Amino acid sequence: MTVEAEIVDLGSRAAPKKGRRLRAFLRNPNFVAGAAILGFFVFLALFASLLFADDPQAMVSSPLVWPGDDWQFPLGTDSLGRDVLARLAYGAQASLLVGIASATIGLAIGMVVGATAGFFGGRIDSVLMRLVELFQTTPTFLLVIVIVSISDPSLGTIVVAIGLASWPTVARLVRAQFRSLRESDFVMAARSLGYSRLRIIVQEILPNALPPIIVAASVMIANAILTEAGLSFLNMRDPNVVSWGGMIGDGREQLRNAWFLTALPGAAIAMAVLSLNLVGDGLNEILNPRNEQ
Amino acid sequence: MSLLVVDKLTVGFPGHTAVHESSFAIEPGETLALVGESGCGKSVTAFSVMRLLPPNAKVVSGRILFDGLDLLTKTPAEMRDIRGKQISLIQQEPMTSLNPVLSIGLQIMEVLRRHEKISRKAARVRAIELLDLVSIPDAHRRVDDYPHNLSGGMRQRVMIAMAVACGPKLLIADEPTTALDVTTQAQVLDLLDDLRHRLKMAVLLITHDLGVVAQWADRIAVMYAGRIVEKADIKPFFAEPLHPYSRGLLGARVDVDTEEHYLTDRLTEIPGSVGSAAMEAGCPFAPRCPIVVPGCRLAPPPLIVQGDRAVACPRVT
């Protein structure tokens, strides 16, 4: 076969491969289930203000209506007479926002640190890995509490705090990827062509290191949601923002007579986190080259 | 009576058949070499005898008679009494076939205490004796070592010690020296041969290396694409291989008196690969055969017995 024929062949193979990828996503039950649940929560978060026009902080009914008792408030009302369903929808906004934003911060820091350590190796690597170890030794949740209590418990602070505390895992992962890819043929080729280091890192290595990072991202969002829930349960939260963890904290007072106030937001957290974990598991199965075929 | 009779064994994996109606026998105390390229079904055959096939593989038909009793009808518990006691196994990779977190002494004692009623202390003494038997120096000290303390050749000796611990009648050695360097190979095979005479056990030696076969086997069975294509005693086989595949394996310049060079020479290349036999309706070797005729592609030729040997090729009988 001539060289040209080979190139044509490669080109024609690329198209069905894309189709196969998509089908691989759709055929993975974990991914489909996770994406469906996640899609539901995203929908809820995006259209909360359209679906529930009233202020979620406002008293709309008599307090402590049980779910199913009044169909105007299908999931009941809390001790201040606020609509639980509406609050759950608005809570989705806070949870997803904190989850995605802090995961983005954590990913950014982790990728820069991990890529630098893995690509350059040597002394830079050992110093950076010390730093990673330092942050991994410090209990994440305590670190977040310390950072939040230095400043005020606004949504922004919480996002930054969780992001700052969650990067070490990504850094380790990215470093491992970079260390193995650094020696690969295509990177050697790029080096011999005289590409700059930054170009090699960003254009050659990063795209190939991406699949496990994408999987890690979904798990990071899930963990950030859990951390945010814990924080707002402990009342370290923005008082103007409805959050699921905060709803659990409020509902805890009524644990004896209205446990649904605790159960519902907790179930919402569990479902949101579950969906992200399912997506992560699914992505892992699809993207992991060891699992192909 | 033959010690082991494999009778028309067929083993299937999902989607393909790894072993087709293969038959061979091993007499007490003899070494039979089962020879073929990797993927030809020789390891699957060996694991069938131990009933240790991977979970997705299944014996479809046939019988495996050991001392006249069909192993395929034994219960799992009966099989466990046979494994390690009557039939034992040496695997290809000494680096991975010993458990890395248990001492070699414990791994030898384990098989002794499974099949013989002896105390821990007595088992330890026996383990040291066995290590001595396989020529591991300083056996009484080495007994507490872990596999990672030993070289590949030493580990394979430990595997042999473990395999012969309970005096089995049959030892299955699955490419026992492939992972070792040439000098160690010869030492390990000499040890195996010596032990077989002293302990009066039969050996099923699985290998792709004809040099090993020429030096250490009594008889040979050549396997190709899941079928046995030729069976013979060593001398006549090397003097005149009959099946075209056997001839291809040996090449033209082979001389039975200068066995040594098999250790250094790889097999002569035969055009094509075993894979090309997958879709073949007739003789599996037809796509690569230099003397193929249209009739070869109709049905797989049966193994025809001619005196002491048998061959599955109508073109040479």
Place this chain on the structure above:
Amino acid sequence: MGRRIATTLRRAAIHAGPTVLGIVVLDFLFLQLMPGDAADVMATEAGSATEESMAALRHQFGLDLPLLSQLGNFLDHLAHGSLGYSPRFNTTVLDLILQRLPGTLLLMITALSFALLLGIVLGSVMAAWAGKWPDRLLSVVVLLLYSMPGFWVGLMAVVLFSVKLGWLPNDGSETIGAHLTGFAFLADRLSHLVLPALALASFFVAVYARLVRTSMLEVQRQDFMRTAQAKGLNPFLIQLRHALRNALIPVTTVAGMHLGNLLGGAVVVETLFGWPGMGRLALEAVLARDFSVLLGVLLLSSLLVIVANIAIDLLHAWLDPRIGEA
């Protein structure tokens, strides 16, 4: 064996040194970032203060020195075992934390043991029936546990076991004023321990179960498993002696990586159950805006993680004879 343990211990200690120093410096930096200083806290406690008295206080505590000398002082105090004084709790920070340490340790060790035990059992069962219905069912359960916030699991357990059934207490670490002795005392403490330990362990049960499942399946493919079978050993013994021991090596590594998370989780769980531990102290310190206590907790829990990691290294060395050689 003894030599390997000693080597492992020495290596771990050498390795931990710089980390400890790093944590101390980080701690100091956070202290600098905290709004207000000890003088402010004292002035607030006293009710009123003039500029001069504040300056005097600052001078007395060395707060007017350059940053590096302050770090020097901080290290000096630490070397003498002093983490500072808490005006709010009216005792030294170290005493305060040491009072709470046993509570946290008890809770942590109980939760970790429970999580490991249940995780290993669930993971092994899932691996043994991989792809069949017990595996599928347990996978769902484990994934749910993996996704539920531990404190919420705790709250739901309170609803069931304390509110509805009335079986278990849900506040504190013992019945206050009961003056129990002997077996009754032990039973009382245990019953108080169950729910917090359960809440803290739930997430980690899932972590370990998933991990044990994966590594048990990985081990099944190893050649030495076939060797063990070829010896005619009992399948249960093969799984226990040959498979599990190898499968536990990655599990111990991950257990070490999660210790920090476990301590973090303790903050919420201790607060939730009124458990007298370091975590609850941290939150009390936040509410009281007593940052020296908060950072003391951060420092000590980091040290606790380091010590626990050394213990895990030793366990690792015991499980894997290849570690600590030469």
